Amino acid sequence: MVNKTNILPAFKPALGFTLLYLGLVVLIPLSTLLFKTLAPDSLLTWQGYINIISNERVQAAFKVSFLAALLAAAIALVLGFVIAWTLVRYTIPAKRFFDAIIDLPFALPTAVAGIVLASIYAPNGLLGKPLTELGFKVAFTPAGIVIALIFIGLPFVVRTIEPVLQELDTSMEEAASSMGASRWQIFQRIIFPNVFPAALTGFAMAFARGVGEYGSVIFIAGNMPYISEIVPLLIITKLEQYDYAGATALALTMLLVSFALLLTINVVQMLLRRRTSETLAPIVAVTP
Amino acid sequence: MSIILNNISKKFGNFSALNNINLEIPEGELVALLGPSGCGKTTLLRIIAGLERPDSGQVLLKGEDKTHKDIRERGIGFVFQHYALFRHMTVFENIAFGLRVKPRKQRPNETEIKKKVHALLELVQLDWLHDRYPDQLSGGQRQRIALARALAVEPEVLLLDEPFGALDASVRKDLRQWLRHLHENLNVTSIFVTHDQEEAMEVASRVVVFNHGNLEQQGSPSEIYDNPVNEFVSRFIGDTNVITLEKHHTDWLQLSGLVIVPEAANSVHIRPHDLEITKSSSDSAATATLKDWQHLGALIRIELAKQGANGSPETLYAEMPNEQFKRLQLSKGDKVALRIRHAHWFDAA
Numbered sequence: 001m002v003n004k005t006n007i008l009p010a011f012k013p014a015l016g017f018t019l020l021y022l023g024l025v026v027l028i029p030l031s032t033l034l035f036k037t038l039a040p041d042s043l044l045t046w047q048g049y050i051n052i053i054s055n056e057r058v059q060a061a062f063k064v065s066f067l068a069a070l071l072a073a074a075i076a077l078v079l080g081f082v083i084a085w086t087l088v089r090y091t092i093p094a095k096r097f098f099d100a101i102i103d104l105p106f107a108l109p110t111a112v113a114g115i116v117l118a119s120i121y122a123p124n125g126l127l128g129k130p131l132t133e134l135g136f137k138v139a140f141t142p143a144g145i146v147i148a149l150i151f152i153g154l155p156f157v158v159r160t161i162e163p164v165l166q167e168l169d170t171s172m173e174e175a176a177s178s179m180g181a182s183r184w185q186i187f188q189r190i191i192f193p194n195v196f197p198a199a200l201t202g203f204a205m206a207f208a209r210g211v212g213e214y215g216s217v218i219f220i221a222g223n224m225p226y227i228s229e230i231v232p233l234l235i236i237t238k239l240e241q242y243d244y245a246g247a248t249a250l251a252l253t254m255l256l257v258s259f260a261l262l263l264t265i266n267v268v269q270m271l272l273r274r275r276t277s278e279t280l281a282p283i284v285a286v287t288p
Numbered sequence: 289m290s291i292i293l294n295n296i297s298k299k300f301g302n303f304s305a306l307n308n309i310n311l312e313i314p315e316g317e318l319v320a321l322l323g324p325s326g327c328g329k330t331t332l333l334r335i336i337a338g339l340e341r342p343d344s345g346q347v348l349l350k351g352e353d354k355t356h357k358d359i360r361e362r363g364i365g366f367v368f369q370h371y372a373l374f375r376h377m378t379v380f381e382n383i384a385f386g387l388r389v390k391p392r393k394q395r396p397n398e399t400e401i402k403k404k405v406h407a408l409l410e411l412v413q414l415d416w417l418h419d420r421y422p423d424q425l426s427g428g429q430r431q432r433i434a435l436a437r438a439l440a441v442e443p444e445v446l447l448l449d450e451p452f453g454a455l456d457a458s459v460r461k462d463l464r465q466w467l468r469h470l471h472e473n474l475n476v477t478s479i480f481v482t483h484d485q486e487e488a489m490e491v492a493s494r495v496v497v498f499n500h501g502n503l504e505q506q507g508s509p510s511e512i513y514d515n516p517v518n519e520f521v522s523r524f525i526g527d528t529n530v531i532t533l534e535k536h537h538t539d540w541l542q543l544s545g546l547v548i549v550p551e552a553a554n555s556v557h558i559r560p561h562d563l564e565i566t567k568s569s570s571d572s573a574a575t576a577t578l579k580d581w582q583h584l585g586a587l588i589r590i591e592l593a594k595q596g597a598n599g600s601p602e603t604l605y606a607e608m609p610n611e612q613f614k615r616l617q618l619s620k621g622d623k624v625a626l627r628i629r630h631a632h633w634f635d636a637a
Contacts, residue, residue: 171372174339175434177359178366179386179441189389193376 030255037252043245052249057225058234065231066257068142069210072149073157076206077199079150080157087158088165102158105151110215117148118220140222145230148216153206160202164195197269204265211258289350289363289444289477290315291336296345298331305331306501309345313479313494318471320488321481323498324524329481330449332498336479337447338362349445362445365438369450371430373422379433380418383408386441408436411470428459432466439474448480452487464491485525489513497521519555519634528557528632529604540594544574546628553633563606564627565590567616576604578622581613588613592624 037044052058086092087099105113121128121139128139138144168191176186214232221228231254238247291313298306306328313319321329334340336347338359347355354362374382383405387396396404409415412432422430431451438446451467452460468491471478482488488495489509496506497520505517516522523530531541533554541556568575576594590613592604606626618624 169370169372171368171370172374174359175366175368175372175437176374176385176389178337178339178364179389179437180360181385181389182360185389189385190374 033248033251033255037248044249048245049249052246053253057229058231058250060226061229061231061234062253062257064142064145064228065211065254068145068149068230069207069213072146072210073153073203073207075146076150076153076157077203080154080202080206081161081195081199083154084158084161084165088162102155105155110152110213111219113151114148114216114219117151117216118144121147121220139220140224140228142221142228144220144222145217145228148220149206149210149213152213152216153210156205156209157199157202160198160205161195164198168194197272200265200269200272204262208258208262211254291445291477291479292346292348292351293332293336294346294348296332296335296342296347298328298335298340298342304501306335306342309503311496311503311506313477315477316475317477317494318468318492319479319494319496320492321479321496321498322485322488322524323483323504325483327498328501329483329498333447333449333479333481336445337364337366339366363443364445364447365441365443367431367434367438367446367448367451369453371422371427371434371454373430373434373437375422378419378421379409379414379425380405382422382433383437383440385437404440408440411439412436426459427455428463431455431463435467435470439476444477446476446478448478450481450483452482452484460487467491489525497524499524516557516632519557522557522632522634527560527605529560529563531556531558531602540574541628544626544628546631553635555634557632557634558604558628559630560589560605560607561587562628562630563592563604564629565592565606565608565616565618566625566627567618568623568625574626575623576626578618578620578624579603580620583610586610592626594626 036042037049083102087095092098118125118139120126121131121144123129123132123137123139125139131138136143138147172190172194173186176190177183181189212232214230214236217230218233221230221233223229223233231250235247235250238244238250291311293309293311296306296309297304309328309332321332323329331340335342338347338354338357338361342355345355346353349362359366374385377385384401387401387404390396406415406418409418412435414429414432414436417425417429417433422433425433435448435451448467452463455463464487467480480491489512492509494506495509495512497504497512499520505512505521507515512521513525516525522528533556546556574594576592578590579593580591582589582591584607586609587607588610590606590608592606594602594604604626
């Protein structure tokens with residue numbers, strides 16, 4: 001790994017720098033959580049942990065958090081693909097404008113987004129009113145959470161799929177149709193497999209962000225225990241009640257579940273990548 | 289299958305890519321669409337394929353009007369300049385693609401697909417690469433796989449867009465020969481686009497020359513080389529000496545044995561091998577000074593300087609076999625007599 005004749009300069013400083021900052025910014029805060037929980041003088045005993053986690057309200061919150069994040073990421077994936085496709089493949093008026101507003105959810109304070117979404121989808125709001133008349137209640141239900149998380153997750157999906165679509169050689173699609181493939185077959189067999197790894201990354205990022213999202217959700221969710229209460233809110237609630245052990249237990253569980261899910265997605269991607277092109281077989285080039 | 293193009297025109301914005309193209313390609317021919325880049329040859333190929341729609345005109349395949357038919361319904365095979373192999377599939381799956389996407393009733397079963405793909409791989413002599421991915425192949429191998437893939441659906445016409453454009457010179461040379469032999473065996477009507485006149489002359493049985501969206505000339509390679517219809521074709525195919533006609537030249541040309549015929553013509557094109565050189569014996573002959581020469585293998589290219597219209601020197605090129613040149617025993621600066629065996633007259637407006 002550490003190659004003395006590495007052609008790229010500054011391998012050692014770059015590696016050192018990377019490890020230092022990964023440690024300071026990511027690893028130390030996260031491992032503190034772990035060590036605090038596992039420390040002998042910890043407020044949390046194993047039995048206490050089990051008790052906190054098996055609490056029905058807590059379990060309901062976990063269910064809401066992870067299911068809403070998964071569903072929102074899945075919807076954002078479909079919408080994001082269509083948006084990326086439109087931006088890359090078609091010439092539409094004001095393309096640059098649309099391209100720019102995709103990133104707005106990145107920049108907007110999430111609380112602002114939450115308040116705006118809540119007021120629009122409230123039963124007397126701009127979209128909430130017609131929806132209520134149709135019998136759909138969005139704000140202050142789990143559906144509201146999903147909408148807020150789609151809003152937050154969409155740019156991740158668009159921004160990961162867009163460059164891959166740009167790079168995708170359209171002559172592959174032309175070749176496929178010259179061989180008689182239908183549009184659906186072209187999507188299924190050519191476009192989808194090429195975009196899938198990027199789509200999975202976008203999905204994973206949207207999901208990860210959605211699980212941890214707090215600001216935009218609490219305004220629209222209604223935060224009813226057992227129905228629309230998310231884990232991050234429970235953590236804050238426990239902190240406000242000086243229940244540090246409880247907050248730590250929830251945080252640790254979230255950390256572990258999220259890590260396990262992201263790891264799974266990464267492994268899937270690795271397997272996919274190994275299946276296409278980058279096999280270990282030597283490249284033999286002979287004159288034709 | 290025969291191809292007939294009637295009055296095809298195509299514009300991209302204000303740019304006129306093709307003007308009223310009429311072309312008939314009989315069954316079984318191997319045709320080259322030849323021209324400089326931007327002349328519309330690729331656009332025409334894509335119109336035949338159905339990848340572009342003409343603004344006006346008709347595309348008839350086998351006598352049927354297919355102008356508004358989708359590429360899927362045309363029975364063509366298309367080979368792209370940059371191969372367009374499916375990079376997420378193995379070579380085998382690439383070739384099997386056309387068979388796998390057939391409607392269920394026409395779709396061959398797995399054993400038949402296997403047999404067919406291996407037969408095609410053997411045809412392109414690359415069966416041993418069947419489980420590789422396109423990234424692991426050389427350019428020449430990729431192009432042959434692309435060809436096998438296009439042939440898998442048994443197209444009635446094979447269209448190739450600059451098939452050798454992205455390859456090394458030596459690989460290109462081998463593939464040209466190979467394509468011609470393949471065409472002889474399969475006898476499927478084939479059209480390929482190229483900007484390389486040598487390639488067109490070497491591979492095709494018929495050459496169609498384009499310039500600025502116009503069809504300039506079509507015919508067999510020798511017809512086009514021996515009888516170019518206009519100045520563009522003459523300059524584009526092979527090397528030529530261009531002399532613009534003026535009073536001063538007329539005398540010189542007559543001395544060199546050329547009878548000046550056409551009234552309207554104002555330029556004369558002379559192929560380098562149509563310029564005969566002898567040692568100057570009398571002053572009555574058309575003369576030039578030997579400036580330099582280069583070995584081109586079997587031929588010698590001779591650089592000659594002759595007095596131009598207003599006293600400035602003009603350069604002419606002549607070619608002759610190596611042996612013949614040695615026998616003349618010329619050295620730099622010698623005066624030589626020129627005789628023009630054959631020339632083409634054009635009215636370069």
